[in-house]
Amino acid sequence: MTTLRVESLRKTFTAQRGAVRAVEDVSFTVEDARFFTLLGPSGCGKTTTLRCIAGLERPEAGTIRLDDDVLSGDGRFVPTHARDIGMVFQSYAIWPHMTVFENVAFPLRVSEHPPSRAETRRLVAEALVLVGLEGLEERPAPQLSGGQQQRLALARALVRKPKLLLLDEPLSNLDAKLRQRMRIELRELQRRLGITTVYVTHDQGEALFLSHRVAVMQNGRIVQEGRPRDLYASPASAFVADFVGDATFLPGEVVEGGVRALGGIVRCALSEALTPGAKALLVMRPERVLVRSAPAGLVNEFAGTLRVAAFLGDHLDCIVDVVGTELRARAHPTAELRREQRVWVELPPEHCLAIPDDGWRPRALARTFDDDET
Ligand SMILES: Nc1ncnc2c1ncn2[C@@H]1O[C@H](COP(=O)(O)OP(=O)(O)OP(=O)(O)O)[C@@H](O)[C@H]1O
Numbered sequence: 001m002t003t004l005r006v007e008s009l010r011k012t013f014t015a016q017r018g019a020v021r022a023v024e025d026v027s028f029t030v031e032d033a034r035f036f037t038l039l040g041p042s043g044c045g046k047t048t049t050l051r052c053i054a055g056l057e058r059p060e061a062g063t064i065r066l067d068d069d070v071l072s073g074d075g076r077f078v079p080t081h082a083r084d085i086g087m088v089f090q091s092y093a094i095w096p097h098m099t100v101f102e103n104v105a106f107p108l109r110v111s112e113h114p115p116s117r118a119e120t121r122r123l124v125a126e127a128l129v130l131v132g133l134e135g136l137e138e139r140p141a142p143q144l145s146g147g148q149q150q151r152l153a154l155a156r157a158l159v160r161k162p163k164l165l166l167l168d169e170p171l172s173n174l175d176a177k178l179r180q181r182m183r184i185e186l187r188e189l190q191r192r193l194g195i196t197t198v199y200v201t202h203d204q205g206e207a208l209f210l211s212h213r214v215a216v217m218q219n220g221r222i223v224q225e226g227r228p229r230d231l232y233a234s235p236a237s238a239f240v241a242d243f244v245g246d247a248t249f250l251p252g253e254v255v256e257g258g259v260r261a262l263g264g265i266v267r268c269a270l271s272e273a274l275t276p277g278a279k280a281l282l283v284m285r286p287e288r289v290l291v292r293s294a295p296a297g298l299v300n301e302f303a304g305t306l307r308v309a310a311f312l313g314d315h316l317d318c319i320v321d322v323v324g325t326e327l328r329a330r331a332h333p334t335a336e337l338r339r340e341q342r343v344w345v346e347l348p349p350e351h352c353l354a355i356p357d358d359g360w361r362p363r364a365l366a367r368t369f370d371d372d373e374t
């Protein structure tokens with residue numbers, strides 16, 4: 001049983017142009033056997049948080065506990081080598097002058113109590129089986145494929161059977177296809193071993209796919225934490241809605257049971273902080289907004305003009321102009337839709353959420369639908 005508790009972590013770097021507050025008041029708990037992901041854009045403090053857990057950075061405030069042991073804080077600082085942790089970092093740095101065996105055996109050799117030769121062989125063999133590299137012990141590490149090198153880095157992180165596994169963008173060096181496959185393998189392996197894991201990525205798809213829980217970071221802080229499905233369905237801010245999935249935002253004024261927008265009232269769920277009269281942002285997932293060529297007489301149905309309908313295999317990706325507002329929406333892949341025709345969009349109320357408008361806006365929606373079908 002291993003639980004990681006991070007409380008009120010803070011880390012500032014002194015750079016040439018003054019102090020950089022990389023991590024500010026970061027707190028989270030990773031329960032035993034859980035896969036926990038720090039997700040956020042470049043520079044938001046993910047790696048710094050992970051390096052603090054690993055003991056590679058010294059936080060200036062906060063505590064880090066692994067079960068009952070304080071790793072950092074309360075006047076204590078346990079050095080990296082004495083922390084019961086396995087790591088794979090962004091540049092996963094297998095050692096090119098070593099064989100597969102030597103790479104995996106290295107953490108055992110440098111540990112405080114190195115095992116016997118026979119025991120080392122056994123532990124290395126076991127770790128290689130875990131990642132599917134058995135039989136490749138004598139292969140020079142550079143002669144492995146990208147995916148195999150990635151697995152080697154994992155085997156090396158796991159060979160000491162650490163209590164905690166830390167992974168910093170471990171798949172980012174791989175091409176898209178291999179990344180997809182490796183993330184399936186990684187998920188299976190983590191679930192099978194039941195090893196408590198902290199993962200860092202800026203890739204929301206990876207975070208949703210792999211994690212039991214995700215913490216979204218922005219400017220050194222955790223702005224929301226939860227299960228992937230809850231973050232997706234109930235983002236607390238426009239930043240989170242935009243970062244975790246694809247979202248359309250509509251500003252509007254809160255009225256009883258909805259938001260005034262699109263020349264009418266959009267029925268929706270209101271986040272708790274909102275009362276009538278408040279400024280809100282309506283958040284909708286494009287895959288929940290449906291386009292039809294005839295009205296169906298439903299709640300939240302709005303007439304508009306079809307601007308774009310691009311064929312994407314399992315659906316048509318549409319942009320519909322509703323009283324001057326462009327809405328992202330979807331239609332059935334076999335729907336016969338013509339550009340500039342009159343259409344009706346349905347915004348299912350249970351998939352519309354109004355959140356407080358804090359002024360944050362996504363980067364302008366890029367129009368990438370030039371080669372549309374119709
Ligand atoms: N050694 C350092 N000295 C000075 N500033 C640093 C140092 N390491 C990180 N920073 C700054 O701290 C902030 C957080 O950096 P961090 O590496 O934690 O971001 P990140 O979320 O991992 O980003 P990325 O996705 O690009 O890896 C950034 O502004 C970065 O420039």
Ligand SMILES: [Mg+2]
Nearest residue numbers: 046047048168
């Ligand atoms: Mg990083």
